[in-house]
Amino acid sequence: MKISIIGLGMALAPHMASINDLLGRVTLAHAVARSAERRDAFEAEYRRAASDDLNTAISDPAVDAVILLTPPDSHRELGTRILQGGKHLIIEKPAGLTTDDTRALAALAKDKGLLVAPVLQHRFRPSVRAAAQLVGSGELGMLCGATCLIPWWRSQSYYDEPGRGSFARDGGGVLLTQAIHTLDVLRALSGGMRIKAAQVATTALHRMEGEDVVCALAEFGPGAAPGTIMATTAGYPGFPETMTLIFEHATLRLGEAKMQAFYHDGRVNEVRDAGGGGNADPMAFHHTDHTTLLSAFCDAVEGRAALQVDLTDVVRTRELIDQILAFGNTELQG
CATH class of the missing domain: 3.30.360.10 (Dihydrodipicolinate Reductase; domain 2)
Structure with missing residues (x-):
């Protein structure tokens, strides 16, 4: 499974650690942030390229899913773009600024036949x-x-x-x-x-x-x-x-x-x-629960099991x- 990450802020580290845990099963295709400082920090820490090219991260036909780590006020807009682009989605809590934002994303995902896993790793x-x-x-x-x-x-x-x-x-x-x-x-x-x-x-x-x-x-x-x-x-x-x-x-x-x-x-x-x-x-906290969440998400996308959360x-x-x-x-x- 190839994944894009959008948002390279504080929430990034456990997701990157989880991807590294699942090497061979999960590949990071794109890492995107608006901030040049965060892109530079990402490249220095993980020795991988980062960009501000949101469109490519979403539209790349090789990408199966997107991990969205941006602040809640952007979740509805970016989540909608990701789902409209035909990608499955892992989204940081609280999955939208309002409860109606979350309902709208859930309805769109159902309409598109796509899976959305919230980061409720507990x-x-x-x-x-x-x-x-x-x-x-x-x-x-x-x-x-x-x-x-x-x-x-x-x-x-x-x-x-x-x-x-x-x-x-x-x-x-x-x-x-x-x-x-x-x-x-x-x-x-x-x-x-x-x-x-x-x-x-x-x-x-x-x-x-x-x-x-x-x-x-x-x-x-x-x-x-x-x-x-x-x-x-x-x-x-x-x-x-x-x-x-x-x-x-x-x-x-x-x-x-x-x-x-x-x-x-x-x-x-x-x-x-x-x-x-x-x-x-x-x-x-230890990233183990994030790894379990990502693995379960892969199982669901691959049709091996239902999405657990x-x-x-x-x-x-x-x-x-x-x-x-x-x-x-x-x-x-x-």
Whole structure:
């Protein structure tokens, strides 16, 4: 499979590492960025050519798929061009500035018969896959309650980059830019969520347009189990995210690069990940999950398996984020 990458910014490194892991199966055909500085940095780091030729990266008949790593405000336009050009797509979260942007890309991909994989790599963690298997087996019984805590830290210098944390470029703050990964896992494992109440704020720790702290009351799963969600980038110095799902026969706990299932009969089942997390440094994680995501995407494009995580998942998770923001401070949303 030949792939083009559009956008050579902060999100690039794990994708390049994944391509290198899959050499022989995946080939990088084009690397594109508007910034000459980023092109030069890419060429120095990876010893491969980069250009600003977006048209060739999309129209090259040898290219099967495009990895889109540009900011959210460009996703709908560029994603549309890529799909109209007949290419499959891997797109960084949140897959559009608004939920309607994501819906539009999903509809276009369906119309064109193309696959779009969002970069929700947490779903490919061994711990999350093991948890999903346990939940799906039914052996844990009914879901009775849930909690999710994302106590991350981002310094002001992170938000000093033009547009970061703004509604115009990123679509918002902590929910779309950081918490979306964990919220997507929580939604998938719990069988769905409905937000009952929420508080949304920007603390004195950051100068930014979007929110940096959110607390929500929610109902989880078909049985409307009660629970809470808290997400922030104001939690200095940054701590691992954790979620706890209380089932009838066991309690699942995910966090600190592992899943633990504590059964009422005393058994404990544990599955560990490669390690790392974005609690303080947004790039302080191992790229293994990106590699698994890319490999699964290749399987789907080649017809070996169905796409495991698609834009429908992003839409459902974004709808939850929209619910939270609807309860929040309307001034934050303009």
